[in-house]
Amino acid sequence: MNQLTITKPDDWHLHLRDGAMLAGVLPHTSAHFSRAIIMPNLVPPVVTTAQAEVYRQRIMASLPKGHDFTPLMTLYLTEATDAGDVEAGFRDGLVKAVKLYPAGATTNSHAGVRDIDKVTPVLERMAEIGLPLCVHGEVTNPEIDIFDREAVFIETVLDPLRRRIPGLRVVMEHVTTRNGVDYVRAQERDMAATITVHHLMINRNAILAGGIRPHYYCLPVAKREEHRLALRAAATSGDQRFFLGTDSAPHTDPLKESACGCAGIFTAPNAVSCLAHVFEEEDALDRLEAFASLNGPAFYRLPPNEGRITLKRQDAPVAFPDKIDTGEGSVTVFDPMVPLHWSVTPDIS
Ligand code: DOR
Ligand code: ZN
Numbered sequence: 001m002n003q004l005t006i007t008k009p010d011d012w013h014l015h016l017r018d019g020a021m022l023a024g025v026l027p028h029t030s031a032h033f034s035r036a037i038i039m040p041n042l043v044p045p046v047v048t049t050a051q052a053e054v055y056r057q058r059i060m061a062s063l064p065k066g067h068d069f070t071p072l073m074t075l076y077l078t079e080a081t082d083a084g085d086v087e088a089g090f091r092d093g094l095v096k097a098v099k100l101y102p103a104g105a106t107t108n109s110h111a112g113v114r115d116i117d118k119v120t121p122v123l124e125r126m127a128e129i130g131l132p133l134c135v136h137g138e139v140t141n142p143e144i145d146i147f148d149r150e151a152v153f154i155e156t157v158l159d160p161l162r163r164r165i166p167g168l169r170v171v172m173e174h175v176t177t178r179n180g181v182d183y184v185r186a187q188e189r190d191m192a193a194t195i196t197v198h199h200l201m202i203n204r205n206a207i208l209a210g211g212i213r214p215h216y217y218c219l220p221v222a223k224r225e226e227h228r229l230a231l232r233a234a235a236t237s238g239d240q241r242f243f244l245g246t247d248s249a250p251h252t253d254p255l256k257e258s259a260c261g262c263a264g265i266f267t268a269p270n271a272v273s274c275l276a277h278v279f280e281e282e283d284a285l286d287r288l289e290a291f292a293s294l295n296g297p298a299f300y301r302l303p304p305n306e307g308r309i310t311l312k313r314q315d316a317p318v319a320f321p322d323k324i325d326t327g328e329g330s331v332t333v334f335d336p337m338v339p340l341h342w343s344v345t346p347d348i349s
Helices: 019-030 049-062 083-091 116-129 146-164 178-185 197-201 204-208 225-235 268-281 285-300
Strands: 003-007 010-014 035-038 070-076 095-100 133-135 170-172 191-195 242-244 308-313 323-326 329-332 342-346
Touching (some): 010 242, 010 285, 019 049, 019 329, 035 049, 049 070, 095 116, 116 146, 191 285, 197 225, 197 268
Parallel strands (some): 010 035, 070 095, 170 191, 191 242
Antiparallel strands (some): 003 308, 323 329
């Protein structure tokens, strides 16, 4: 197969940041994606419906002319989140999910949740109204090995939470392990997971190949090869519970290339091309549309996009920039370490 036209994809997990960085990175997403779930971990975080609305307006103001893109807004869950405000945002059609960051788990998560019992009233309200909870699924206990934090989170936090609040609709974000895939597969309802492009392409060796390679460092950190293979099997299976969330997370190069570099991989420019590469390798190009464009809207109870994109396989590798310039500084683009042959063209009709 050398050409494929599919429903335009959505990105169910995206960091756009704010200000000059937002303006610099947004066009790379809006070129290929119709919608994206926008992560709320700004500084300060987006915790109220009113803040989500003004952030949405800033995103729309940064959108290049001619790009058709809808940001799907989320609220950052804190122990002070008001269930009434969450419900009002949902009823307005603005708030599409609430994000749970265990405090200390990742970038700008210090305002997140320390004691999950404190957010029970909000989670119960979300279960009642059908509003999804997006979860950063890692425990924060420093005694737990960083490569085990997802598996331990599932056992000690996620599964008890799902039993305590039946009907709560949960997306396990950026799942990185076989344990995560198996857990999601074992749930009959109200459970889904996003998978990033980079976790489909690299394993943990990439971070330490001949030296420390900060541009492959993200959270959850990439795991062993057996886990990458489990993610590939899930993504290409057609199973509705798995869909694309790139977790494209830009940081400027000085912040990545430092003694304590930030977590995050910027994949927006080549995410769809990488994805086509992975699905071709897995002989599953016929299931790319389900993963990138259909399963996500089905879980979020939204219609699939009307627009389409065409993927074309070309002999010469597609050129992507190594870095992009933003008003805040340069940001390195994910290097998949293999040539990419799939180009992406939005259909204009
Ligand atoms: O690698 C990551 N970067 N993981 C996260 O959970 C947050 C993100 C960011 O905001 O940079
Ligand atoms: Zn993220």
